[in-house]
Amino acid sequence: xxxxxxxxxxxxxxxxxxxxxxxxxxxxxxxxxxxxxxxxxxxxxxxxxxxxxxxxxxxxxxxxxxxxxxxxxxxxxxxxxxxxxxxxxxxxxxxxxxxxxxxxxxxxxxxxxxxxxxxxxxxxxxxxxxxxxxxxxxxxxxxxxxxxxxxxxxxxxxxxxxxxxxxxxxxxxxxxxxxxxxxxxxxxxxxxxxxxxxxxxxxxxxxxxxxxxxxxxxxxxxxxxxxxxxxxxxxxxxxxxxxxxxxxxxxxxxxxxxxxxxxxxxxxxxxxxxxxxxxxxxxxxxxxxxxxxxxxxxxxxxxxxxxxxxxxxxxxxxxxxxxxxxxxxxxxxxxxxxxxxxxxxxxxxxxxxxxxxxxxxxxxxxxxxxxxxxxxxxxxxxxxxxxxxxxxxxxxxxxxxxxxxxxxxxxxxxxxxxxxxxxxxxxxxxxxxxxxxxxxxxxxxxxxxxxxxxxxxxxxxxxxxxxxxxxxxxxxxxxxxxxxxxxxxxxxxxxxxxxxxxxxxxxxxxxxxxxxxxxxxxxxxxxxxxxxxxxxxxxxxxxxxxxxxxxxxxxxxxxxxxxxxxxxxxxxxxxxxxxxxxxxxxxxxxxxxxxxxxxxxxxxxxxxxxxxxxxxxxxxxxxxxxxx
Amino acid sequence: xxxxxxxxxxxxxxxxxxxxxxxxxxxxxxxxxxxxxxxxxxxxxxxxxxxxxxxxxxxxxxxxxxxxxxxxxxxxxxxxxxxxxxxxxxxxxxxxxxxxxxxxxxxxxxxxxxxxxxxxxxxxxxxxxxxxxxxxxxxxxxxxxxxxxxxxxxxxxxxxxx
Numbered sequence: 001x002x003x004x005x006x007x008x009x010x011x012x013x014x015x016x017x018x019x020x021x022x023x024x025x026x027x028x029x030x031x032x033x034x035x036x037x038x039x040x041x042x043x044x045x046x047x048x049x050x051x052x053x054x055x056x057x058x059x060x061x062x063x064x065x066x067x068x069x070x071x072x073x074x075x076x077x078x079x080x081x082x083x084x085x086x087x088x089x090x091x092x093x094x095x096x097x098x099x100x101x102x103x104x105x106x107x108x109x110x111x112x113x114x115x116x117x118x119x120x121x122x123x124x125x126x127x128x129x130x131x132x133x134x135x136x137x138x139x140x141x142x143x144x145x146x147x148x149x150x151x152x153x154x155x156x157x158x159x160x161x162x163x164x165x166x167x168x169x170x171x172x173x174x175x176x177x178x179x180x181x182x183x184x185x186x187x188x189x190x191x192x193x194x195x196x197x198x199x200x201x202x203x204x205x206x207x208x209x210x211x212x213x214x215x216x217x218x219x220x221x222x223x224x225x226x227x228x229x230x231x232x233x234x235x236x237x238x239x240x241x242x243x244x245x246x247x248x249x250x251x252x253x254x255x256x257x258x259x260x261x262x263x264x265x266x267x268x269x270x271x272x273x274x275x276x277x278x279x280x281x282x283x284x285x286x287x288x289x290x291x292x293x294x295x296x297x298x299x300x301x302x303x304x305x306x307x308x309x310x311x312x313x314x315x316x317x318x319x320x321x322x323x324x325x326x327x328x329x330x331x332x333x334x335x336x337x338x339x340x341x342x343x344x345x346x347x348x349x350x351x352x353x354x355x356x357x358x359x360x361x362x363x364x365x366x367x368x369x370x371x372x373x374x375x376x377x378x379x380x381x382x383x384x385x386x387x388x389x390x391x392x393x394x395x396x397x398x399x400x401x402x403x404x405x406x407x408x409x410x411x412x413x414x415x416x417x418x419x420x421x422x423x424x425x426x427x428x429x430x431x432x433x434x435x436x437x438x439x440x441x442x443x444x445x446x447x448x449x450x451x452x453x454x455x456x457x458x459x460x461x462x463x464x465x466x467x468x469x470x471x472x473x474x475x476x477x478x479x480x481x482x483x484x485x486x487x488x489x490x491x492x493x494x495x496x497x498x499x500x501x502x503x504x505x506x507x508x509x510x511x512x513x514x515x516x517x518x519x520x521x522x523x524x525x526x527x528x529x530x531x532x533x534x535x536x537x538x539x540x541x542x543x544x545x546x547x548x549x550x551x552x553x554x555x556x557x558x559x560x561x562x563x564x565x566x567x568x569x570x571x572x573x574x575x576x577x578x579x580x581x582x583x584x585x586x587x588x589x590x591x592x593x594x595x596x597x598x599x600x601x602x603x604x605x606x607x608x609x610x611x612x613x614x615x616x617x618x619x620x621x622x623x624x625x626x627x628x
Numbered sequence: 629x630x631x632x633x634x635x636x637x638x639x640x641x642x643x644x645x646x647x648x649x650x651x652x653x654x655x656x657x658x659x660x661x662x663x664x665x666x667x668x669x670x671x672x673x674x675x676x677x678x679x680x681x682x683x684x685x686x687x688x689x690x691x692x693x694x695x696x697x698x699x700x701x702x703x704x705x706x707x708x709x710x711x712x713x714x715x716x717x718x719x720x721x722x723x724x725x726x727x728x729x730x731x732x733x734x735x736x737x738x739x740x741x742x743x744x745x746x747x748x749x750x751x752x753x754x755x756x757x758x759x760x761x762x763x764x765x766x767x768x769x770x771x772x773x774x775x776x777x778x779x780x781x782x783x784x785x786x787x788x789x790x
Contacts, residue, residue, distance in 0.1 A: 068649045
């Protein structure tokens, strides 16, 4: 299983070199996100232009990709982010990563820049650079279909960019299948800057497992374990849309950008309403949960349409944030961003921000080319998506992401922008939940829930249960600040490891308490690869990965002052919701104290810099070590 | 009691767990070519159809085999390959209309679903129950019940007091 290779592809010179991945690197970083961050730190020189040929584009299959359990198809994609200038790293499901492994590779390192559009063809131990002039201009669906036709093989799995990536929209994503996306931090933009339209993989090589019989039995146990949780069963039926029922009722969701914490007309977006359009669920590779809707629109302005999703994220991006009470608009917008290859979340966040600026009179029809960016306007929302992807008119301003757009618009527009380190936030409103707020502030890739969110904090579980998970007492009141830094720290380690194993985050302790975690993973790794790790060793690997990401960001000039929240979190109390969530804002002083505790848990200095002793303990004191 | 591996494409979510589980159980390795079952997918329309040997009553594979290497297992009802007799001519691969017989390139032999000696592993990994191992006698009863449920809902609506 660990015989998979790494290929270095220099697009400028058309040179390809393949190498083995040393066992030492596996022990330190596992695979996927872990090895990607090692490569990121080792191969990218400080302060380079993320859109220049010196940026390095990384693709990594998780170490357990291909096992029959827990959504083992996750692929990690990394580079220096053109959106934030910090760690660029995004993870996608689907079928690409296992196919890459069957084709003989775990990691690809793409450097340089091709003169003309190209795609990579990875096939049973070989990598080829192929002209993609005919594919340039095609959307993400057409591109995948075209590549299958070129090679006359329907089993090919592709990751591709759409028009947004070609146009260097800073939050363009990488797409595979109908809906799976490495959405965050603009990885599609980096592909576009390298003239790399797609990577296609097809493999027939065996994955050898160390203990196949035990693995098979244990995988079944793992699938039963996750399907035994209510969360997974609910997800099987409703997808992540189920989250909305709770958050919108409680008042944990952003509406009208950041004006309200609940969408009053939001009933139409409840997950039950998808039944009218859903024709069944779909799963990623190796997933017993299958949380993705397959849906059709047969009537109305957006018909006919077949698409997949939408995630909770899109419900917010095109529903609650722009206050648009139309599920059909959400379904169509979700399809559009997937077609163009845009990060759904960043797109919705940018448009909602622009709508608030329009309302406040900071921008007007002159700026927006006559478009009326009014709350809830489906027309404006859909039109803005087209314009961002094509970089037309005002879309060209938004396409550059938050920081450049703020600079261009000025006039106090910054105050209304909900971003951290240059990346927009999910539609969640973290003012009532200090643990979530700390998580988005400290995330190494900018505002983001998938780096650390302790979603089980919302459940009010018995404190004994929480202590068992987190190792020390933490409060079970989600509005409390007590022990929340520990929750965030622990989840950061957990997610760093799950992203490196290539398993689905929804199949560990994200929303489900009784889901597989470190202990179970040690067995899975042993049966699949023969390598033995203890729980503590896996946690140390998580710490190493997170700390190395931190070192990357420090090298790029980030520091404690960037680990903060948009001002509005401290100034404006939440106006709506249940009593527990109403009238809440983040207390600056307590937030700073939480941040201190959080640094201490990581054994970083008060300034958020890893201590010398910490680096030694994590074996990071000699980085960059260039072992790979 | 004769059992049947029943495929319901409407329930398939396309995750391919059946493929990898089949490969590990039958070849001891995670090999895309060693799986006896294959989920055929259409990306743009979201249609997923698991294809596997139908264990036909009048099996073409048996008819075309020049070596009499394909025999029915009396206990499970599966058509099984006798590798001592098989010469690898692949006539069964050519003639099966469902693609039920494949070639495992790694181990260099033709392969087909043999129902795991009456204990198929694929069904254990199929959480949406698109694959079921059921008594042959109840196959149509299950389908009748599913179809009748749709009628019954309609009738309940019609008969409900206003």
